[in-house]
Amino acid sequence: MADETASSPKDAMASFEELQLEVSALLVRASVAELDRHIELAFGRVAAAFDLDRIAMWQLVGAQAYRMTHSWLAAGMAPALDDLSADGFPFIKATVLEQQQPFMVSDPSECPAEAAAEQAHYEREKLQAVLVIPLVVSGPVVGALSFASRSRRIEWTDDLVRRLSILGQLFGNLVGRQRADEALAQSEERFRKMAELLPTIVAELALDGTLTYINQLGQKTFGFSAADLEGGIKAIGELIHPDDRARAQRNIAEVLRGGRHETHEYRGLTKDGKALQLVVRSSAIMQDGQVTGVRSAVDDVTEQKQLRASLAQADRLASMGALAAGVAHEINNPLTYVLYNVETTTSQIGSLVPSQLRLAGAGATSSDAAQPVTQSFLDEIGCQLEDAAEGARRIRDVIKDLMTFSHVDDIGVTPVSINDTVSGAADLLSNEIQFRARLVKDFGPLPKLMANAGKLSQVFLNLLLNAAQAIDEGDVEGNEIRIRTATEGSDIVVEISDTGRGIAPAHLPQVFEPFFTTKAVGMGSGLGLTICHNIVTGYQGDIQVESKEGEGSRFVLRLPSSTGDAQAQADDRPTVEPTMRGRFLVVDDEPQICAAFRRVLSGH
Structure with a gap:
């Protein structure tokens, strides 16, 4: 290393660059447990390279105190001060810690008059030369580093101070890293304590x-x-x-x-x-x-989900009570003519047997009450059977809508036709609606939605039931319940509006709150709209209400479509008839169902 002092430093290292690398390696590679020992080893390397007798480091502790944390001492040297910021050393405190400037003397007698306390201390310590530099990390001073010699005077040239400042910065970076680690550890500790609360x-x-x-x-x-x-x-x-x-x-x-x-x-x-x-x-x-x-x-949210399911079940049971009379009517009417037509056709077909025997010359007598087999007779039987089939289909559709409504507890999702689901809910409520208002269905083409059909059915049924109950019976032509479906961007929009009593402005902010209702006692649980809101928002959708008292209400649902136009078009694709033939095994606990399947499949 170059001779830059009155008494040349020992050539302990081949070059200053090698010394930098060695000190840096000692500091960077040190684990937390080895850090103190590695700092002292690095101090020793620097002391050997520059022929120093003491190196000490102070770090900022708290707001004001600079405590000595590490030092290296040659044999016979006294330890450095514990607190560099003590009031007894005002010049160093002002110069190094506040003004961020180095303090240096090659001989204690060279101390300025303002550094009288420092001079007296160095003379007691019998120090020949002292250099104190600030350790600065990202602006503020975080500590100080002192280099001292007892055995010789050192001329602190600009280049020597620069080199020691460069080495000092390596220690300053370490202090900054330590402080960051401590701050992180304190932050983590605060986080842990908060997390436990x-x-x-x-x-x-x-x-x-x-x-x-x-x-x-x-x-x-x-x-x-x-x-x-x-x-x-x-x-x-x-x-x-x-x-x-x-x-x-x-x-x-x-x-x-x-x-x-x-x-x-x-x-x-x-x-x-x-x-x-x-x-x-x-x-x-x-x-x-x-x-x-x-x-x-x-x-x-397990308990919340269970509570919501219980509330939904309670609301569904309440809705089923409101539906009971209408559903019974919807089933009983077609069932009446199904039974009539089937029984009539059975009787008429039974009268064909003697006629067929007579035509076959099997000995039938003229007293047999035979029904002549004419085209009009066959047409009449065909009409009766078609009417019976139509009635059975109506009953099937009612049962299907009821089953969709009852499957709200299923956790699975399937592609759901919104138009079919809302139409099915309206069909279930036809007895509630038909004496109060005209039902208008304004359905647009919609993509399928991945959802639970039962949950959506409960939403539409609740909204339609509310709409019906908001209209008094007796003026069907003067009132309307309208269902409109459409797509807006990527959203499926369903609007259900009525011309009923409407909702008071003061009540509008509360309509989705649990147990809030303006209906008479026994007419509602106050859960219907809450459950509608929970179901719709559960699909990342939105439900809003607009209403004018005395004019009616409009509920608007927006559901994000998880499919696209391709799915909407999929419903229009032609059905490909299968060409394979095979055997069917039909298993059911109802013999008539098995017999029906046998008749349908016979001849195929």
């Missing part, structure tokens, strides 16, 4: 999906212990239901790529296999501009 599950995942933290509520909910966590839990693999894992992995990968917030619903699994319903809100964990993991807030 929250009424929600808080969890963190590493980049590979391993659970790195879950608060006490999460451990209790999922049934895992601290020991389980230490063994490593793959959150996606062990806490999420197998059917939802692939979707969860895709969503977490999306969070890691974009660093944005995501909210999703999954089915979870406890340690003993119990199913949970979870709402998970996730965001990326960022550190130094890099994504290091995922943090999630998880709400266990």
Whole structure:
């Protein structure tokens, strides 16, 4: 190393650059447990290279105090001051810690008059030369570094101060890193304490999906212990239901790529296999501009889902009560002429037997009451059977609509025709509507929606029943219930409007609240619109109401279509008749059904 002092430094290193690399390696590679020892080793390398007897480092602790944290001492040297910011050293405090300028003396006698306290201290310590430089990280001073010699005078040239300042910056960066790590640790500790107080599950995942933290509520909910966590839990693999894992992995990968917030619903699994319903809100964990993991807030909504299901069941039962008379009427009417036509046709066909025997010359007598087989006779039987079939189809449609309405508890989703579903709900309520208003169906072409048909049927039935009950009987032509369906952008829109009593402005903000109703006692539970709102928003949809008292109401539903125009067109594709032939095995506990299938399939 170049000779830049009155007494040349030893050539302990081949060059200053090699010294930089060695010091940097000692500091960067040190683990937390080895850090103190590596700092002292680095001090020793610098002291050997520049023939120094003491190097000390002070770090800012709290708001004002600069405490000595590390030092290297040659044999016989006294330790440095514990507190560099003490009032006894005002000049160093002002120059180094406040003005961020180096303080240097090659001989204590050279100290300025303002540094009398420092001069007296150096003379007591028998120091020949002292250099104190500030450690600055991103603006503020975070500490100071002192280089001292007892054995010789050192001329602190600009180049020497520059080199020691460069080395000092390596230690300053270390101090900055330590302070950042401490701040992060304190932040994490505050986060952990806060997470334990929250009424929600808080969890963190590493980049590979391993659970790195879950608060006490999460451990209790999922049934895992601290020991389980230490063994490593793959959150996606062990806490999420197998059917939802692939979707969860895709969503977490999306969070890691974009660093944005995501909210999703999954089915979870406890340690003993119990199913949970979870709402998970996730965001990326960022550190130094890099994504290091995922943090999630998880709400266990299992009980809420069960409560909603119970409320929906209660509302459905109430609706069934309102439907009972109308459904009985809708079934009884066609059933009457089904039975009449079938019984009449059976009697008429029975009279054909003697006639057929007479025509065959089998000995029938003239006293046989035979029905002549004419074309008009056959036409009449055909009409009777067609009327019976039409009545049976009407009964079948009523039963199908009832079954759709009753399947609200199914958790599966299928492609649903909105037009068919709302039309079916209207058919179930035809007895409620027909004496109150005209029913107008203004249906546009719609794509299929991936949903639960029973839930949507309950929504439409509740809205139509409310519309009907808002209109008094007696003026059918003067009142109207209109159903309009259309697409707007990617949304499916369903509007149900009526010309009934309307809703008072003061009541409009409350219509979707549980148990709110303006109907007479016994006419409603106050749950219908709440359940409509829950079902629609559960499909990421929206439901709004407009109303004028005395003029009527209009409910507008918007449901995002998960398919596209291709699905809407799929309904119009021609049906391809199958060309394969095979055998059918029909199994049913009703013999008449098996017999009907046998007759239908015979000859094919």
